[in-house]
Amino acid sequence: MSFASSTKQELTRMDDIPNCCKRAELSALVRMNGLVQIGNGRIGLEVTTENNSIARHTYKRMKELYQLQPEVLVRKKARLKKNNTYVIRVPSGAEKILRDLSILGEGVERISGIDPELVKNECCLRSYLRGAFLAGGSVNNPDSGSYHLEIVSTYQDHSENLCKLMNRYHLHAKWIERKKGFVVYIKEGDKIGEFLNIIGAHHTLFRFEDIRIMKDMRNSVNRLVNCETANLNKTIQAAMRQVENIRLIDREVGLDQLPDRLREVAEARLRHPEVSLTELGQMLPGRKVSKSAINHRLRKLDQIAQKYKVMQHDRK
Ligand SMILES: [Zn+2]
Structure with missing residues (x-):
């Protein structure tokens, strides 16, 4: 399992958090991996991921917070895709969720950026960052040569906001436009360690620091x-x-x-x-x-x- 996957697995095991934080985390997951479908006067929602522990996690959060039972579909790997795709589909009640998660505003307009109300508590801010990492994040094994953590999202306004939120912790995060979307990234080893700590990946942090110390020793x-x-x-x-x-x-x-x-x-x-x-x-x-x-x-x-x-x- 890659370093990034095991980090995500650890994060999806965090259950003992208040509802305000679960909401912030789910908001990031739905905003970044969700697809809003509007037609026939109805609003539908599908959240897609290739990671089955994130699929289970998203499903669980929706059930906990909104007492609804989404459908879960597995799309078998197409020829060119490596992994199965998991789809969590909310056939009814999607509108309520999307408004509560500050994704849809008045009518069917997407709210741009990240609603400050959603992250006004520090606990919720950390949870939003955790959700964003789960949805679009990746981190190199520190042994692999270079330190790199990134979070990809589709919209520039979201990435800019995310970058600002991360820099409240002085993480020296930056963002850039790439083919795959807008990428917020951190390049410094100690800042990546701090980010892992902020989002609650404590086991991963210990592993990260161990490898980093060994690497620094080898380098010297x-x-x-x-x-x-x-x-x-x-x-x-x-x-x-x-x-x-x-x-x-x-x-x-x-x-x-x-x-x-x-x-x-x-x-x-x-x-x-x-x-x-x-x-x-x-x-x-x-x-x-x-x-x-x-x-x-x-x-x-x-x-x-x-x-x-x-x-x-x-x-x-
Ligand atoms: Zn909270």
């Missing part, structure tokens, strides 16, 4: 390894340049023409191109020579080589 270990690899590359490049310069000096004048303290380092470097400066300092005859002294002598060798390089250039 990778950063460390990359950093060490970069340093190692620099060390190897420097050693290669030193060896090349020492060979040049050897060809031009012979290493035995160098002062002892330079010749010793040059010979040691030729024998051990792979070791660090500190290790090189421990390989010289006599007493141990410090890393900075080795560095100084190698730089001196580089300067001498540089002089011969200039002379070679002039000879050409």
Whole structure:
């Protein structure tokens, strides 16, 4: 089961909430997944979802709040669709529900945006967000590469309102128009965690944070390894340049023409191109020579080589 599906499954198990909150949650579900049918002087309603726990949940909420018994239809998967589609059909009494859920206003006009009355209590605001996530939401497994939570809805006014409501919690939510509709999204890991907490997905939140901590730890270990690899590359490049310069000096004048303290380092470097400066300092005859002294002598060798390089250039 995907991370998003298990999040939704957790949310549909929340039952111990007051009626005001159930109404707000159902309002989002019906507004986002519902289809209002108007004809022959009657108003009908169908709520469609591919997720059977959301279908059961919607059915249950309608029964709890309005004491009606909707029909449930299952449309078997068509060839190109992966999942069955569940349809909750309200044949009579739909008008009452649609007005009570602030979806239809006067006559048969759709109320645009989200009715502030519906979300005036904080408990109901959270429930509306939960309903919206159930209806059109999706969240990446934090392990999958990038943090992403989104809620898709059909109408721009609804997405704008939803985005504003989410940002009352400083979630840095944004919205954008896509082919599939208007998408409200959050891209920051800690903000996604806060959203899961707000809508009551506490088990999911724990899982999310666990995976996130592991991921952050892995990333910092990778950063460390990359950093060490970069340093190692620099060390190897420097050693290669030193060896090349020492060979040049050897060809031009012979290493035995160098002062002892330079010749010793040059010979040691030729024998051990792979070791660090500190290790090189421990390989010289006599007493141990410090890393900075080795560095100084190698730089001196580089300067001498540089002089011969200039002379070679002039000879050409
Ligand atoms: Zn409430």
